[in-house]
Amino acid sequence: MILKAIVAYAENRVIGKNNDLIWHLPDDLKHFKMHTAGKTIVMGRKTWDSLGGRPLPNRRHIVITRKKDFRAKGAEVTHSLEDAIKLAQAEEEVFIVGGAQIYALSIQMIDVLEITEVHGEFNGDAYFPSFNSGDFELISQQYHPKDENHQFSFTFKTLVRKV
Ligand SMILES: NC(=O)c1ccc[n+]([C@@H]2O[C@H](COP(=O)([O-])OP(=O)(O)OC[C@H]3O[C@@H](n4cnc5c(N)ncnc54)[C@H](OP(=O)(O)O)[C@@H]3O)[C@@H](O)[C@H]2O)c1
Numbered sequence: 707m708i709l710k711a712i713v714a715y716a717e718n719r720v721i722g723k724n725n726d727l728i729w730h731l732p733d734d735l736k737h738f739k740m741h742t743a744g745k746t747i748v749m750g751r752k753t754w755d756s757l758g759g760r761p762l763p764n765r766r767h768i769v770i771t772r773k774k775d776f777r778a779k780g781a782e783v784t785h786s787l788e789d790a791i792k793l794a795q796a797e798e799e800v801f802i803v804g805g806a807q808i809y810a811l812s813i814q815m816i817d818v819l820e821i822t823e824v825h826g827e828f829n830g831d832a833y834f835p836s837f838n839s840g841d842f843e844l845i846s847q848q849y850h851p852k853d854e855n856h857q858f859s860f861t862f863k864t865l866v867r868k869v
Contacts, residue, residue, distance in 0.1 A: 707791075707794065707795060707796075707797055707798065707799070707800055708798065708799045708800070708817050708818060709791070709800055709802065709812070709815055709816055709817050709818075710741075710799060710800070710801050710802070710816065710817065710818040710819070710820060711801065711802040711803075711809060711812065711813070711816045711818075711819050711820070712738060712741055712742065712801050712802075712803055712819075712820040712821075713803075713804060713809060713819070713820070713821055713822070713834055714727070714729070714731070714734055714738075714821075714822035714823075714824055714860070715821065715822070715823060715824065715833075715834040716728070716823075716824045716825075716826055716827055716828045716830075717823065717824070717825060717826060717827050718827040718828065718833075719833045719834045719836070720827070720828045720829070720830035720832070720833055721804065721805065721806060721809075721830065721832050721833060721834050722756075722804075722805060722806070722830055722831070722832040723828075723829065723830040723831050723832070724831070725752055725755065725756050726756055727756075728828050728830055729824055729828075729857065729858055730857070731822075731824070731856050731857075731858065731860060732855055732856070733850055733855075733856060734822045734824075734850075734860060737820075737822065737862060738803075739762075741801065741820055742762075742765055742801050742803070743764050743765065744764055744765070745765060745766070745797070745799050745800070745801055746765070746766040746767075746768060746794045746797045746799075746800045746801065747762070747765050747766070747767055747768070747800075747801045747802075747803045748768045748770065748787075748790045748791075748794065748800060748801065748802050748803065748808065748812075749767070749768070749769055749770070749802075749803045749804055749805070749808060750769070750770055750771075750804065750805050750807050750808040751769055751770065751771035751773070751776065752805055752807075753803065753804045753805040753808070754767070754769045754778055754781065756805075759778070759779070760779065760780055761779075761780035761781055766782070766794075766797075767780060767781035767782065768781065768782045768783075768784055768790045768793055768794060769781045769782070769783050769784070770784055770785070770786065770787060770790055770808060771783060771784075771785065772785060787808070787811045787812055791815075801820075802816065805832050806832040806833055806834065806835070809834055809835055810835040813835050813837050816867065817866070817867050818864065818865070818866050818867070819842060819863075819864070819865040819866075820862075820863075820864055821862070821863045821864075821865065822860050822861070822862055822863075823860060823861045823863060824858050824859075824860045825858055825859045825860060825861070826858050839865075841867055841868060842865035842866060842867055842868065843865065843866050843867075843868055844863060844864070844865055845864050845865070845866050846862075846863070846864045847861055847862065847863045847864070848861065848862045849861045850862070
């Protein structure tokens with residue numbers, strides 16, 4: 707199984723504020739959908755809550771929480787990252803989709819990072835963890851300018867862990 711993380715972070719690594727995203731970038735949402743459609747996505751309980759407590763279409767959802775009685779309609783609930791990965795072991799590709807706590811738990815295990823770097827610095831309360839960029843090879847990047855539908859410019863980057 708290949709473990710991927712997909713994230714949109716700002717130049718100061720902010721990913722969210724008040725349990726929500728900071729920007730609305732339709733082409734980044736399309737990019738997220740393109741990568742994760744038909745796949746398994748693993749998320750923290752707060753990110754699950756930020757979805758409004760219901761799953762995104764056409765994806766297997768695994769939610770991590772310490773709450774033993776937590777139920778999430780349309781998702782499988784686990785109590786550790788290790789259990790989440792065990793549940794998804796038979797899958798070809800699994801995406802860690804956040805938030806900050808779950809990225810921090812998993813960053814050392816990630817094989818591929820699908821990053822949307824949003825150009826600018828933002829105030830927030832959730833951050834992507836620091837990682838050693840030297841551990842990864844940048845295999846593609848694509849710039850998206852700001853336009854009438856996108857208030858900020860951004861760059862899609864794919865980083866693959868060096869063997
Ligand atoms: N920009 C992006 O790409 C992106 C992507 C995803 C999320 N976000 C943003 O990130 C923010 C949410 O991130 P967050 O860090 O606050 O929350 P989170 O990582 O989504 O969820 C945190 C929760 O996960 C559970 N958890 C954490 N560590 C655990 C462990 N070791 N064992 C078992 N359960 C554990 C706990 O749930 P319980 O409290 O239920 O025990 C904890 O409260 C929001 O602003 C969201 O919009 C941004």
